[in-house]
Amino acid sequence: MVDVTIVVPILNEKDNIRPLYHSLKKALDQAGFRWEIVFVDDNSQDGTLQEMRGLISEIKDHSVKLIQRIHRFGLSSACVEGIMASHAPFIVVMDVDGQHDETQIPIMYHTIQKKNLDAIVGSRYCDTGSLGELDPHRAFISKTATYLARKIGKVTLTDPMSGFFMIRRSTLESLIARLYSKGFKILLDILLASPSPLKYEEIAYTMRARKFGESKLNSRVILDYLMLLAYHRTHRWIPLDFVLYLFVGCTGAIFHLCVLRIFLQYGSSFIRAQFAATLIAILCNFYLNNKITFFYFRLKGLRVWSGLGTFILVCSIGLAVNLACADYIYKTTSVWWISGGFGFLISGIWNYLCSKTIVWRAKT
Numbered sequence: 596m597v598d599v600t601i602v603v604p605i606l607n608e609k610d611n612i613r614p615l616y617h618s619l620k621k622a623l624d625q626a627g628f629r630w631e632i633v634f635v636d637d638n639s640q641d642g643t644l645q646e647m648r649g650l651i652s653e654i655k656d657h658s659v660k661l662i663q664r665i666h667r668f669g670l671s672s673a674c675v676e677g678i679m680a681s682h683a684p685f686i687v688v689m690d691v692d693g694q695h696d697e698t699q700i701p702i703m704y705h706t707i708q709k710k711n712l713d714a715i716v717g718s719r720y721c722d723t724g725s726l727g728e729l730d731p732h733r734a735f736i737s738k739t740a741t742y743l744a745r746k747i748g749k750v751t752l753t754d755p756m757s758g759f760f761m762i763r764r765s766t767l768e769s770l771i772a773r774l775y776s777k778g779f780k781i782l783l784d785i786l787l788a789s790p791s792p793l794k795y796e797e798i799a800y801t802m803r804a805r806k807f808g809e810s811k812l813n814s815r816v817i818l819d820y821l822m823l824l825a826y827h828r829t830h831r832w833i834p835l836d837f838v839l840y841l842f843v844g845c846t847g848a849i850f851h852l853c854v855l856r857i858f859l860q861y862g863s864s865f866i867r868a869q870f871a872a873t874l875i876a877i878l879c880n881f882y883l884n885n886k887i888t889f890f891y892f893r894l895k896g897l898r899v900w901s902g903l904g905t906f907i908l909v910c911s912i913g914l915a916v917n918l919a920c921a922d923y924i925y926k927t928t929s930v931w932w933i934s935g936g937f938g939f940l941i942s943g944i945w946n947y948l949c950s951k952t953i954v955w956r957a958k959t
């Protein structure tokens with residue numbers, strides 16, 4: 596049995612593995628803990644896995660474990676998977692890149708037990724905590740996200756964006772089914788998933804500069820973050836992927852109308868203009884879905900073309916279903932907007948389900 600499990604999500608972090616292992620070992624051994632580290636990798640391509648296996652074969656105990664995930668993505672779900680594959684009553688989540696202060700873990704461990712807390716969170720904004728040398732642009736994003744979490748998510752802690760925290764296993768297990776589990780912000784997910792406020796405390800730390808490798812923070816993380824807030828604020832019942840898909844569909848419809856107008860203005864026949872506009876709308880939808888809705892499963896290289904072909908086929912069937920449904924309802928009710936709206940919704944659901952399962956083969 597171990598006292599504490601450290602869960603570390605990793606993606607292309609070859610050079611950071613050993614430094615983190617050694618600094619954690621030093622801090623945890625000094626504190627006299629029985630511990631384990633669970634690294635969760637999403638099929639890194641930079642030699643991280645070889646590095647991990649090298650390290651595991653060198654150390655003679657079972658203190659380091661590796662979970663290698665294929666076709667599954669994302670920091671939050673990696674953390675959840677690491678936590679579920681471990682056993683300690685207390686779990687620490689931290690980055691591999693040396694930004695988090697491992698020397699705080701023993702203090703976290705004693706405080707969480709002594710005060711019977713659910714969680715203890717490393718904060719860059721309370722007391723002596725600081726963002727260290729984080730560049731102003733990143734600091735601005737972090738502070739804006741913190742502001743939104745406090746305003747929209749109604750969380751009270753100073754650093755809900757923190758990637759460094761300790762949580763009691765029993766607390767997490769009771770919330771696991773309510774988590775969004777996508778994106779980058781697992782702590783905020785946990786806080787928002789809890790039906791009653793968690794008993795927590797914050798501990799100040801100064802964020803260090805990343806040691807090696809590159810940041811995985813990209814513009815997609817911002818969209819995931821907003822989706823996380825929306826997911827919990829709408830009490831977890833709105834299918835956000837579908838909403839995103841409809842949003843992309845509406846963008847395509849606007850494109851369609853603009854192109855139609857332009858073609859007509861330049862003297863094209865209606866049928867030609869309509870054909871060109873439909874084609875451009877489909878291309879636009881395909882592009883945006885590949886970039887946004889199904890970002891984690893996006894098609895590359897030659898698969899883009901086969902995906903586009905399948906997408907056109909799926910949308911054509913969707914259009915036929917739309918027309919058949921709308922026509923039937925119009926004949927029975929004579930209400931144009933109910934008929935049109937229902938046809939649109941049915942084809943939207945059809946297109947979404949087929950796009951997800953057949954075109955992009957999204958697995959989660």
Ligand SMILES: Nc1nc2c(ncn2[C@@H]2O[C@H](COP(=O)(O)OP(=O)(O)OP(=O)(O)O)[C@@H](O)[C@H]2O)c(=O)[nH]1
Nearest residue numbers: 604605606635636637669670673690691810811812
């Ligand atoms: N398994 C897994 N790990 C990830 C993924 N994205 C990021 N990570 C890891 O999660 C941790 C946080 O990512 P970082 O890139 O350090 O994000 P950040 O700390 O906001 O950005 P920096 O300040 O530039 O380090 C790191 O240990 C990453 O290797 C992912 O999709 N899957």
Ligand SMILES: [Mg+2]
Nearest residue numbers: 690692694805
């Ligand atoms: Mg980092």
